[in-house]
Amino acid sequence: MRRYALRRTLLGIITVVIVSMIIFIATRLSGDVAILIAPPDASDAEIQEIRVQLGLNKPIPYQYYVFVRNALKGDFGRSIRYNRPAIDVLLDRFFGTVELVGTAFIVSIVTGVLLGTLSATRRGTWLDQSGKLFALLGQSMPGFWVGIMLILVFSVNLGLLPTSGRDGISHLLLPSFSMAWYSIASIMRVTRSSMMDVMDSEYIKMARSKGNPEYIVIWKHGLKNALIPVIALAGVQLANLLGGAVIIENVFNWPGLGSMIVDAIYARDYPLVQAGVFFISIFLIALNLIVDLLFGFIDPRITYE
Amino acid sequence: MAEKCLLSVEDLKTYFYTKAGVVKAVDGVSFNIREGEALGLAGESGSGKSITCLSILRLVPQPAGRIVSGKIRFQGEDLLDKDNVEMMKLRGKKIAMILQDPLMSLNPVYTIGNQVSEAFKLDGLKGGIGIKQKVVEVLSRVKIPSAERRLKDYPFQFSGGMRQRTAAAIAIARNPSLLIADEPTTSLDVTIQDQFLRLLKEMQKQNHMGLLLITHDLGIVAESCDRVAIMYAGKIVEIGTVRRVYENPTHPYTQALMKALPKLGTRSKKFYQIIGEPPDLSDLPSGCSFHPRCPKQLYICKEKYPPLTPIEGGGYASCWLLNERV
Numbered sequence: 001m002r003r004y005a006l007r008r009t010l011l012g013i014i015t016v017v018i019v020s021m022i023i024f025i026a027t028r029l030s031g032d033v034a035i036l037i038a039p040p041d042a043s044d045a046e047i048q049e050i051r052v053q054l055g056l057n058k059p060i061p062y063q064y065y066v067f068v069r070n071a072l073k074g075d076f077g078r079s080i081r082y083n084r085p086a087i088d089v090l091l092d093r094f095f096g097t098v099e100l101v102g103t104a105f106i107v108s109i110v111t112g113v114l115l116g117t118l119s120a121t122r123r124g125t126w127l128d129q130s131g132k133l134f135a136l137l138g139q140s141m142p143g144f145w146v147g148i149m150l151i152l153v154f155s156v157n158l159g160l161l162p163t164s165g166r167d168g169i170s171h172l173l174l175p176s177f178s179m180a181w182y183s184i185a186s187i188m189r190v191t192r193s194s195m196m197d198v199m200d201s202e203y204i205k206m207a208r209s210k211g212n213p214e215y216i217v218i219w220k221h222g223l224k225n226a227l228i229p230v231i232a233l234a235g236v237q238l239a240n241l242l243g244g245a246v247i248i249e250n251v252f253n254w255p256g257l258g259s260m261i262v263d264a265i266y267a268r269d270y271p272l273v274q275a276g277v278f279f280i281s282i283f284l285i286a287l288n289l290i291v292d293l294l295f296g297f298i299d300p301r302i303t304y305e
Numbered sequence: 306m307a308e309k310c311l312l313s314v315e316d317l318k319t320y321f322y323t324k325a326g327v328v329k330a331v332d333g334v335s336f337n338i339r340e341g342e343a344l345g346l347a348g349e350s351g352s353g354k355s356i357t358c359l360s361i362l363r364l365v366p367q368p369a370g371r372i373v374s375g376k377i378r379f380q381g382e383d384l385l386d387k388d389n390v391e392m393m394k395l396r397g398k399k400i401a402m403i404l405q406d407p408l409m410s411l412n413p414v415y416t417i418g419n420q421v422s423e424a425f426k427l428d429g430l431k432g433g434i435g436i437k438q439k440v441v442e443v444l445s446r447v448k449i450p451s452a453e454r455r456l457k458d459y460p461f462q463f464s465g466g467m468r469q470r471t472a473a474a475i476a477i478a479r480n481p482s483l484l485i486a487d488e489p490t491t492s493l494d495v496t497i498q499d500q501f502l503r504l505l506k507e508m509q510k511q512n513h514m515g516l517l518l519i520t521h522d523l524g525i526v527a528e529s530c531d532r533v534a535i536m537y538a539g540k541i542v543e544i545g546t547v548r549r550v551y552e553n554p555t556h557p558y559t560q561a562l563m564k565a566l567p568k569l570g571t572r573s574k575k576f577y578q579i580i581g582e583p584p585d586l587s588d589l590p591s592g593c594s595f596h597p598r599c600p601k602q603l604y605i606c607k608e609k610y611p612p613l614t615p616i617e618g619g620g621y622a623s624c625w626l627l628n629e630r631v
Contacts (some may be wrong), residue, residue, distance in 0.1 A: 053430065087332040123368075124368070200404050201409060202405070202409035202410045203409060203410055203411055203412040203413070204405050205404060205410070206369075206402075206404055206410040206411070206412075206472065206475075207363065207412065208362075208364055208399065208619065209362055209364060209398035209402040209404070210397040210401075210424055210475060211393055211397030211424075211479075212393075212427065213391075213393055214393075221412050221415075224414045224415075225412070225413065225414055230595065238499060240503070256368075294518055298412055298414065299413070300414060300461070301413060301459070
């Protein structure tokens with residue numbers, strides 16, 4: 001187990017290095033930053049001066065080396081747009097994303113597993129049918145559109161909830177739900193089918209014949225077995241949510257990493273883009289590792305060799 | 306009849322309502338078991354043995370399966386009149402069951418200790434040393450070596466035989482009056498089979514339990530039961546003491562089964578075989594279900610199902626050949 005965790009961490013580091021190279025090269029392919037920063041009437045010499053200042057006149061491998069050397073010290077360069085260290089701008093926004101994605105993720109898992117289990121154990125009832133409809137809707141509508149519609153209904157028409165910004169639970173409700181709906185739907189579907197398989201098995205019959213009340217049969221004996229594919233899916237959904245945050249944060253004007261990265265890309269604020277994508281990729285790799293290690297806790301038959 | 310009647314099943318019918326039609330898995334089964342008695346229920350796969358067991362515990366797969374009619378009297382009360390909570394309290398406490406597949410009947414994600422102690426917790430015992438002692442005790446009774454050290458093991462760390470013995474431990478943990486064992490040895494090695502059957506008999510004697518042993522192996526019935534019921538296509542075709550049925554089988558199906566048993570000491574190269582296939586339970590033949598395969602069929606066999614007729618030497622069989630008027 002420890003060896004496995006170590007190996008996966010090493011693999012993760014290699015992934016981070018590759019990701020950093022790709023980001024680094026991609027940001028430099030997107031155009032000349034110096035021209036953008038310089039005032040419109042700047043002379044060629046002035047533009048060249050900015051290049052030298054930012055180190056852009058050096059060959060790309062050297063620039064990368066400088067980037068890595070500084071990144072290891074926690075220095076991701078200065079944001080060109082905000083003229084502050086990129087890492088500071090990023091950390092301001094990071095917790096916004098954590099709050100939004102974290103809420104959406106927890107809501108997806110709890111609701112998805114709950115509805116999926118109820119649906120599987122009450123097959124064919126109104127609860128199962130409406131659960132299926134809810135899942136179908138969630139999987140057919142894009143998150144940003146759901147977001148806009150929710151704003152229309154709950155903010156514009158009913159005036160119940162704010163349209164944008166980050167300030168407590170009332171601001172969190174709409175964006176987190178528009179992100180979570182799709183994930184709830186997929187987690188619910190997988191839980192439902194996995195649970196249905198499990199409930200047909202011999203150990204469930206055994207659990208019943210022992211005299212266990214039905215809630216123990218379902219929630220203790222059934223669910224823990226049914227969770228294995230759900231955990232695998234949850235990892236994927238978390239990645240989706242992080243990706244989706246970029247759009248939803250823009251729809252709801254939520255100060256998070258996603259909207260920050262999009263703005264930074266438009267502004268060619270490449271230190272900030274680099275830092276942001278870098279952070280997200282580390283976050284994702286770490287989460288994947290945690291998900292993989294979780295399997296072992298749920299199913300003792302899984303060993304890490 | 307020195308002993309009181311423990312379980313009496315009367316004209317039990319359990320049908321499955323599927324898209325392809327009504328499957329009459331159990332179609333008018335009657336038998337009884339006295340306290341401390343072992344009844345073997347034998348028959349081919351798909352003859353309705355397992356569904357009979359599940360019907361007694363009221364665990365027939367829902368929603369397709371339904372107990373259509375009949376009575377299941379257990380210690381004087383009809384189980385079909387009980388509500389779900391009453392049934393739940395009865396399961397494991399009064400009527401316990403050992404399932405067919407020991408590899409699958411323990412939950413793979415909980416420890417042995419956890420699963421065995423569940424039985425005691427249902428009796429209202431709180432966790433702690435008391436329960437642990439009881440778990441170790443019951444596991445030792447089923448001869449799990451050094452049980453105390455294995456409580457934290459998971460089922461996959463146990464051998465097939467040990468898992469089946471653990472399932473047996475769970476079944477006897479609360480001293481039930483009736484134990485239903487559904488082909489408990491089918492997936493075990495022959496040597497382990499024998500050990501397990503001995504253990505089962507031992508437990509039955511100790512606790513004075515009634516035993517309903519489902520099997521398709523007539524050898525096992527002979528070894529461990531007092532009486533035997535032969536099932537065919539959802540009905541009991543013959544019932545009687547093991548000795549009588551084995552020495553003097555009456556129903557042509559029973560006779561064929563006995564003939565098909567390989568015997569020691571004979572040198573015949575070919576096994577006797579019953580011609581044909583067991584019938585489709587959703588489309589049973591008219592009259593006696595066995596008539597298409599019966600070597601002794603009469604005209605009436607196609608027309609009407611034969612009633613259960615008492616046999617000389619005890620027991621019943623349902624065959625027109627026993628009816629003098631035919």
